[in-house]
Amino acid sequence: MSLVGVITGASSGIGQALTVQLSNSYSTLYICGRKLKSLQLTKDMCSASKAEIIPILLDLNDKVSIKKAAVEIAEKDSKIHLLVNNAGQSQRSLVKDTSEEVEAMIMQINYFGQVQLTKLLLPALQKAGNSRILITSSIVGKFGYPLRSTYSASKHALHGFFESLRFEEKKNGIFVQFLVIGRVQTNVSVNALTAEGETYGKMDKGQAGGISAEACAKKIEAALQSNRKEVLIGGKELLMVKFKKYLPFLFYKIAEKESNHV
Numbered sequence: 270m271s272l273v274g275v276i277t278g279a280s281s282g283i284g285q286a287l288t289v290q291l292s293n294s295y296s297t298l299y300i301c302g303r304k305l306k307s308l309q310l311t312k313d314m315c316s317a318s319k320a321e322i323i324p325i326l327l328d329l330n331d332k333v334s335i336k337k338a339a340v341e342i343a344e345k346d347s348k349i350h351l352l353v354n355n356a357g358q359s360q361r362s363l364v365k366d367t368s369e370e371v372e373a374m375i376m377q378i379n380y381f382g383q384v385q386l387t388k389l390l391l392p393a394l395q396k397a398g399n400s401r402i403l404i405t406s407s408i409v410g411k412f413g414y415p416l417r418s419t420y421s422a423s424k425h426a427l428h429g430f431f432e433s434l435r436f437e438e439k440k441n442g443i444f445v446q447f448l449v450i451g452r453v454q455t456n457v458s459v460n461a462l463t464a465e466g467e468t469y470g471k472m473d474k475g476q477a478g479g480i481s482a483e484a485c486a487k488k489i490e491a492a493l494q495s496n497r498k499e500v501l502i503g504g505k506e507l508l509m510v511k512f513k514k515y516l517p518f519l520f521y522k523i524a525e526k527e528s529n530h531v
């Protein structure tokens with residue numbers, strides 16, 4: 270069977286590693302991002318595979334670009350078996366300092382943009398049948414965290430929207446799976462936005478000590494073989510998700526202690 274996938278945020282980090290990983294099992298992968306050069310690099314990294322890797326320019330902060338990308342994909346393939354909503358923009362700023370523009374931008378990229386793209390690709394996912402939407406969420410999609418207010422809110426919003434979509438689209442053969450990611454060694458903190466929308470530019474200790482993007486991609490591929498609605502990926506930081514659910518008093522004790530250092 271020839272499988273068709275779409276991966277957003279494929280120009281770096283987790284999306285890039287996942288593209289390489291899935292290029293061995295998918296016949297066509299549409300890889301999306303804002304920088305053609307970086308997407309080309311991802312494509313080159315898949316040269317040992319037989320998959321057709323097609324770079325697609327996509328800016329999730331621009332509705333016209335989202336429409337254009339979706340049309341481009343739909344014109345080439347009427348069936349999509351996998352959509353990985355992976356692109357994302359993190360944040361490093363206090364609520365009291367963060368401008369409304371930055372908040373709106375993070376919500377557009379991390380939430381509304383993903384919703385808009387998914388709705389445009391829904392007919393192709395329905396047509397494929399037995400298809401899947403992956404959502405790259407975060408442990409801060411499960412709890413709030415200092416300096417991440419809007420980022421955390423955008424990831425929480427993804428859970429509400431895409432869980433609803435899972436219920437609605439089950440009869441059409443679409444399954445939604447959440448990847449609740451802890452710390453992965455990527456440039457997510459370097460690329461994060463500050464209060465005024467500048468690039469943060471620093472590698473956080475958390476990311477530096479995280480699992481590799483390649484290890485993360487392997488776990489995502491394994492998740493694709495299962496029907497678990499949520500899959501936790503990362504290291505010991507994932508315990509905080511379990512604590513919040515089963516031992517909330519412990520979660521708040523640790524989180525409040527950590528927050529004192531911010």
Ligand SMILES: NC(=O)c1ccc[n+]([C@@H]2O[C@H](COP(=O)([O-])OP(=O)(O)OC[C@H]3O[C@@H](n4cnc5c(N)ncnc54)[C@H](OP(=O)(O)O)[C@@H]3O)[C@@H](O)[C@H]2O)c1
Binds near residue numbers: 378
């Ligand atoms: N690394 C972690 O520790 C961690 C933890 C939890 C969750 N996550 C999530 O994992 C996902 C991937 O992040 P990463 O760690 O791989 O970081 P990354 O290396 O910074 O990758 C982010 C990706 O998102 C794309 N992107 C950013 N803004 C975009 C926009 N306006 N339009 C389209 N694409 C855009 C980037 O592509 P271009 O810049 O080329 O457009 C890039 O490919 C994100 O959703 C992030 O929130 C990461």
